[in-house]
Amino acid sequence: MAIKKSELYSSLWASCDELRGGMDASQYKDYVLTLLFVKYISDKYAGKPFAAIKVPEGSSFQDMVNLVGTSNIGDDVNKKILNPIKEANRLNEFPDFNDEGKLGKDKDLVDTVSNLVLIFNSPDLDFSGNSAEGDDILGDAYEYLMRHFATESGKSKGQFYTPAEVSRILAKVIGINKNNSTSQTTAMTQHAGRARCC
Secondary structure, eight states: OOOOHHHHHHHHHHHHHHHBTTBOHHHHHHHHHHHHHHHHHHHHHTTOTTOSSOOOTTOSHHHHHTTTTOTTHHHHIIIIIIHHHHHHHTOOOOOOTTOHHHHOSTHHHHHHHHHHHHHHTOTTOOGGGOOTTTOOHHHHHHHHHHHHHHHHHTOOGGGTOOOHHHHHHHHHHTTOOTTTSOHHHHHHHHHHTTOOOO
């Protein structure tokens, strides 16, 4: 069954509430978007050969859930989940889930990271029934968060993401179209530019 966007949005904002107060919206968006990304690729691609995104064994969202409540959760999320995904897909750096300056120390860090993971572990947030083509739920989630992050930080949306229309024009300029790319690559290109660091 396809995920309801209202359920997704309420879960995303609940994860923001977990971090609000400890850091600026321009910082906590990185944590929320990273969890959304790991949950999405795990639901869509974990255990599937020849997938567009590789989810190494032992680095899925469920493996992250298994770390909830453990004393080394922050460091383990970095080393066991995010680093293998980054290396397997040649991605840029993820935020540090063991950053005591942002997430708290000792029990506070364990509780904060555990609570964030559990928010995304809701049965209502199952992306396996959604397709990138025709229902760009991941892109819609990014748009929703960027709009709210802009409001929270007092900045304009343009400082957080590139509108989908601009991304589509850029794709055309560099020659990406339906004839020379997979539908998945096209969908990713169309929303990849939405999120960007401030």
